[in-house]
Amino acid sequence: VKSAISKEVSFHFSLFTKHFFKMEQFTIETGGHVSKILLGEKLANFRNYLPKGKKVVIVTDANLLKHYSQYFSEYPVIEIQQGEGNKNINTVDYIMEKLVSFEADRSTFIVGIGGGIVCDVTGFAASVYMRGLSFGFVSSTLLSMVDASVGGKNGINHRGYKNMVGTFKQPDFVICDYSLLLTLERKEFLGGFAEIIKHAAIKDFAMFEYMEQNFEKALNYDMDVLHRLIRDSIVIKSKVVEQDEKEQGERKKLNFGHTFAHSLEKHTDLSHGEAVAVGMVYASRVSVALGLISQADVERLIRLVVKYQLPISVGIDKKTLFDGMKKDKKRDGDGLHLILLQKIGDAVIKNITYSQLEGFIDDLYSA
Numbered sequence: 001v002k003s004a005i006s007k008e009v010s011f012h013f014s015l016f017t018k019h020f021f022k023m024e025q026f027t028i029e030t031g032g033h034v035s036k037i038l039l040g041e042k043l044a045n046f047r048n049y050l051p052k053g054k055k056v057v058i059v060t061d062a063n064l065l066k067h068y069s070q071y072f073s074e075y076p077v078i079e080i081q082q083g084e085g086n087k088n089i090n091t092v093d094y095i096m097e098k099l100v101s102f103e104a105d106r107s108t109f110i111v112g113i114g115g116g117i118v119c120d121v122t123g124f125a126a127s128v129y130m131r132g133l134s135f136g137f138v139s140s141t142l143l144s145m146v147d148a149s150v151g152g153k154n155g156i157n158h159r160g161y162k163n164m165v166g167t168f169k170q171p172d173f174v175i176c177d178y179s180l181l182l183t184l185e186r187k188e189f190l191g192g193f194a195e196i197i198k199h200a201a202i203k204d205f206a207m208f209e210y211m212e213q214n215f216e217k218a219l220n221y222d223m224d225v226l227h228r229l230i231r232d233s234i235v236i237k238s239k240v241v242e243q244d245e246k247e248q249g250e251r252k253k254l255n256f257g258h259t260f261a262h263s264l265e266k267h268t269d270l271s272h273g274e275a276v277a278v279g280m281v282y283a284s285r286v287s288v289a290l291g292l293i294s295q296a297d298v299e300r301l302i303r304l305v306v307k308y309q310l311p312i313s314v315g316i317d318k319k320t321l322f323d324g325m326k327k328d329k330k331r332d333g334d335g336l337h338l339i340l341l342q343k344i345g346d347a348v349i350k351n352i353t354y355s356q357l358e359g360f361i362d363d364l365y366s367a
């Protein structure tokens with residue numbers, strides 16, 4: 001796999017920030033395919049990145065239509081239902097049916113405009129319809145900007161189990177228009193910080209310190225701070241993806257907190273971001289139990305999670321948590337691998353047996 005991240009910086013006038021705002025472009029190359037990540041670009045400009053002379057179909061949801069339909073009204077639109085419960089094969093089936101009715105063919109270009117759910121379902125449908133159409137995303141949530149829209153994993157849930165079915169196919173472009181964050185519900189906005197903390201915790205101590213120092217600005221939609229956090233997240237994620245697109249090793253580290261989170265998400269009413277926050281805390285506590293990291297560092301991580309107004313624990317009985325984790329797709333024979341921390345900014349992948357995991361969960365509940 002040829003690998004390169006290149007970067008171009010340009011400036012444009014943003015009505016939203018009322019000052020010159022930096023636009024940054026990254027290109028991610030995986031197996032010869034080039035994906036453009038456009039930070040600070042505007043939704044209104046997405047047509048500049050469309051292939052010329054091709055039919056275009058938009059996939060989005062009701063919230064995006066409510067706030068932003070004027071920006072894509074000339075294209076046929078497929079509206080999908082919201083929520084994790086709809087990230088499934090029925091929604092993909094619905095998209096296929098609509099694509100057929102719009103006479104989409106192999107040259108049709110699909111644009112997903114929305115959060116992680118729209119991006120995942122759109123990427124999946126686009127990568128299997130007629131054996132694969134090209135597609136792009138306009139990411140509209142903080143979580144999808146920093147995580148879901150980058151990396152080419154397009155997963156759907158199967159009978160309640162997260163991302164059990166999916167494809168690897170990279171979008172041609174991803175636009176992150178920060179002004180879209182202003183219409184996002186506060187709870188959804190906060191959830192995005194969980195994935196940002198994840199990136200700092202596994203790879204970048206300096207970013208972790210920056211998050212500690214700038215949390216008030218970040219929570220107040222300071223665009224320079226958000227830009228730095230989104231950019232750093234994307235750089236971390238794209239480097240890992242370029243090194244290990246198919247998740248043979250290094251990419252697994254991006255699952256820090258997620259084996260716990262997937263069970264928590266299924267069995268409690270936590271959102272994905274909130275579940276990742278709790279999952280990171282649990283995984284860090286396991287890291288202490290194994291003697292990998294100091295208690296003081298874990299307390300520091302917990303303080304950061306609290307600063308970003310995310311949960312650090314949730315009521316769930318330990319058997320339910322354990323059973324949910326056993327069904328995670330990261331299982332591997334009679335055990336699974338957990339991503340643990342040895343320092344803030346440095347993660348390791350550990351294979352553990354189910355009986356070890358059960359012991360760790362007992363410890364979490366008795367502490």
Ligand SMILES: NC(=O)c1ccc[n+]([C@@H]2O[C@H](COP(=O)([O-])OP(=O)(O)OC[C@H]3O[C@@H](n4cnc5c(N)ncnc54)[C@H](O)[C@@H]3O)[C@@H](O)[C@H]2O)c1
Nearest residue numbers: 063082115116117118140141143144147148153180183184
């Ligand atoms: N493919 C990947 O690599 C990857 C990575 C991380 C997460 N994910 C997936 O992403 C999903 C979560 O994504 P999410 O948190 O973006 O949730 P989401 O897509 O459900 O969006 C959250 C809610 O916000 C609304 N919304 C979105 N943008 C808006 C805006 N600008 N203004 C107003 N409302 C808006 C949506 O309609 C929805 O109701 C999960 O299914 C997760 O598994 C995938």
Ligand SMILES: [Zn+2]
Nearest residue numbers: 147195272276
């Ligand atoms: Zn996640």
